[in-house]
Amino acid sequence: MITLQERVHAAPKPDDWQLDKLHQVFRVRRGHKNAGMKDDNLLSLSYGRIIQKDIETADGLLPENFEGYQIVEPGNIVLRLTDLQNDKRSLRQGLVTQRGIITSAYDAVEVQRDNDPRFWFYALLALDLAKHYYSLGGGVRQSVKFADFPNDWVYRPDLATQRQIADFLDRETARIDLLIEKKQRLVALLEEKLQSKLETAVIAEESKKVPLRRALINLEQGWSPDCETRPKEQDEWGVLKVGCVNSWSFSSAEHKALPINLVPRPALEVREGDLLMSRANSPELVGSAAIVHNAATRLMLCDKLYRLKLDTKLLSPSFALLALRSKAARMHYSLRSNGASASMQNISQETVRSLPVPLPSLRKQAEVVAKIERQIRYVSETTCAVNASIDRLKEYRSALITAAVTGQIDVQSYAESGTPDRRLDAIQEEMGA
Template identity: 35%
Template sequence: MSVLHESKVKNVGLTESNLLSLSFGRIIRKDIDAVGGLLPESFETYQIVEPNHLVFRFTDLQNDQRSLRSARVTERGIITSAYVSARPSGIDPRYAEHLMRSYDLTKVFYGLGGGVRQSLKFSDVARLPVVLPPAEEQRAIADYLDRETACIDTLIEEQQRLIDMLRERRFALRVNVALHGTAPTEEIESTLPWAAKLPADWRVVPLTSVAEIASGHTPSRSREDWWRDCHIPWVSLHDVGTMRSVKYLHDTTQRISDAGIANSSARLLPAQTVVLSRDATVGRTAIMGVPMATSQHFAVWTCGPDLDPEYLWVLFGDAMQPFFDSFQNGSTIRTIGMGDLKAFRIPLPPLDEQRRIVECLDEETAKIDSLIVETERFVQLAKERRSALITAAVTGQIDVREVT
């Protein structure tokens, strides 16, 4: 790439303080005073970049094949020396930006970083061939792509806002129905800190009066036979990501043996037990679809005849989330203690109303979830269209003179 030349101008003497960063394929400003852990002197090691420089992030190629790794600078500033900065010469900078984005999207850089290498230097890409049309056509391609991709980006942003709105509507719906029921009724002031009012015929009860609480337990890891050839699902922090998107857990990342249960404080809990994470990622919840055991990072409730497990799951997963947030403490490990968990109080509608609430929310949130999935698919197609358009334009598959 003789049209790009590496630039290595250090910020010696802190001559520049406009801190920039590469984020989602764009160069953005960052507040230099808000960067934690960096002393002012450390910014002397940063490199100065000028408008129209191209910046590349050639690190972690093996582990991250989704990020956009190139962008064009629009203002003078400083950027980490972990990035590669290149100055265009003999090529339109905007065309170069789109051309490098095409290389990025078609995974050219990953092919160069094969084997055990997880990073590239500029010298590793310096001899890449480039498509170099006449200067006038470069500008025409850049004008066309600037215009067309801006339209697509606007459309994507609108759809992303729609997704955010739908998720907010979903959450609000679930909280409202969980705390107010499926039909209008007389309400009274609530004694719960996370519910202002509740239907007058609902009770507020200690959770332990309608469900048995227990803490999970992690048997010794030194006993390999407890963790080998196992068949009992064992809920651990590896499963909290799954708990974001499911009501029922039917399998787990790890399993434990009968011997591990029999020779430790771990308990085999029945299906329909409600599990809640209380460490690190606080407030994730699910219902055991089959008998399971859990690590000490979870609390579990086996519901009695007056409490539907799915209603408790709705309370934990939505209505009580602000309450869980108020209990989080610690800078690295955030925990809700068993004493606090045992003190939980919940609204208790009549059992038939609990079931109506669950049925209503299943039906209504399914409609919203379907809209979210459709919108996310639309966004994905728009991104694919954007990528294909860039590649087609910079490789001459589109005659931009006929579409301008």
Template identity: 35%
Template sequence: MSRYKAYSEYKDSGVEWVGAIPNSWDVSPLFSLASTDVLKNDDGAENNVLSLSYGRIIRRDVEDNHGLLPESFNTYQLVAAGDIILRLTDLQNDKRSLRVGLACEKGIITSAYLKLTAKQIFLDRYLYRLLHSYDTTKVFYGMGGGLRQSMKFEEMRRLQMLCPSLDEQKQIADFLDHETAKIDALIEKQQRLIELLKEKRQAVISHAVTKGLNPNAPLKDSGVEWLGEVPAHWAIRKFGFISMVVRGGSPRPAGDPALFNGDYSPWVTVAEITKDDNIYLTETETFLTKKGSEQCRVFSKGTLLLSNSGATLGVPKILSIDANANDGVVGFEDLTLNHEFAYFYLSTLTDDLRERIKQGSGQPNLNTDIVKAITVPVPPDQEVEAIVESIKKSREQFNALVEKAKRGIELLQERRTALISAAVTGKIDVRNWQAAA
């Protein structure tokens, strides 16, 4: 923030998390600056459904929400452009979400959210930025009450707000709109870079497991349309012929404390397999009791697993531990192919498997017959080892670049948060700021 000057004189704000504010600023309770009139969509006339997502008010796709929307939107509240939306529920358990958003269009939103409308003496864009700053400094988390630690307007109506003049509010809001847009553009570039790196990484893996490392090797038709040509000296097999494909199983009845939440056997769920793109699963968050473990199959350390149900089906993982797995997971027991080669090969099929399953009806599910029928190219053992080592080396290089880009995003986000906080609390003076021509 060294490029921005401070105000010449400050005074104590009396607000613990703010500290000193410019001499000319005032402090007022929230209720004097904003109202919270709830107008319901009683007649159902408004159908632009909005939602708060990662600190932004976005449109919800009512055509593709898989039963996550109510039958009627009559209980939703009406929202106008300039309204500030706060999600002040689950404060006890969720301390990571961004809870404040600014509506840029009219629509409707769930009545579980708090809607604030700035009064004429206060600028909506500045109020949004100030509340956003309070959110990122976790001010709301110490204010809630009740089992869910949720808040209503009555519980935060006396929240102390910082009040520059209306002209100054507009200048601060204009400054932040301009500067955060530049930061957001840089973040978007880094996010796109990460996507491109992951696509390139996957293309390198796909080429290695289907074409090998020798560009001059003679090729043959695999006989499988989506696989195409493979090196002529490679064999073509199906997973059902090179392994015993078995489905995991869940103890019954589900949720029984005598079976679940124990400390005896690691419990692998689809979420455990799909939470990251690491090759190996080294630990699980939940365990079964001895009784629960005895009711279902134990997969041995080194077993290749594949998620086979839900929206995240088709993701492989290799066990580094002995573990039970639920019925959303299949295991490849007695696999005669190098497990890491098989892992990399299956990782290239994830999108294709999901697309194939999508053509069917009902709950997405890879049953064991489908998995057994998956074709896999099988190089000679020595070549398999060379391919695996080559992929690991390339993967490390791409992963390092991805991590560097992620760190860049973190730094940009930290700068964005710090800039907003500094401007709305008067730590920097932007009264004379002008956007570059």
């Protein structure tokens, strides 16, 4: 007999842990509908945590009536085993810490007696981190239910050991999460400082602002053929996706392959040095822009992108990119964008043409660009190192959870040995962040 932990984690059963079927550990909660609105504490599963949500929000994704929601109690575990083929990044379970209501599209389970819900939350999280749920929804299946796999064998420690492991993981994951949060704040602070320097450099030229049409020769929009959704390196032609400009630097990987039966349009091929802007995007990204560098294949504009051809005797593409990135430009787009949904906004050609931009001398433009690009390189290099450190911390966190819930480490001796401190110190030193 092969247990679930052995199959997914290749982790053998510790000698003093016992065998059980999964349904002997968990029970799916049934008959706990919110009929008559017994409870209005709205809960939601977000990034592996159960959080409160405002039931009075105007969010259009919420129903008008919550009587069909299920009531959950502290210690329940909520699993979202839906949309398995399209969403392979979310964490799919959370531990309930307060009574409330949550959508009945999710499974809510409770542990049987002599089990600690925190331990089993971590055990299910280890399965999730190993991408086990996606194997259950293979083929055309987009979702499964917890009831689809209740007969799997699992091994488990006694209740005292479960609590010891849960206490250890609560403590150690909190330490790791705090480090990750600090590093994420550092990245955000670096971005804020960069934006502040950019604003200062652009605002210094406020008195020379003119509508962008003064320096525009042409404003061109791409097309939208019915392309496959994954890049194919062997294809000679591709069509850019709007995400190619989302980070204010060009990413040629953000493209779709051009099917053989569609004829390419060379006139829409992007060239080195082209300035591209997103025409249709999410509200926070609409109007984002980038200059084309190192395109790996022959790529055409899609209909969600504009190409701005500038009079380079008046305005350099590099300085124009800084102006497009300024807060004043973002406000200009925000006030004039429109869209069929809140998640997708559009900016018209006239909105782009009417955007006020500074127009100092080309010499002054070059000075500003050189100064800001030095800052951009520093922020980019530092952010890369910090993000690598964050990734290593996440890897260690996942490995620690898996090792603990499968009994591959004795958590008491592991903690007393000082190994967690040494591992965290080593990650810090290795990444220099």
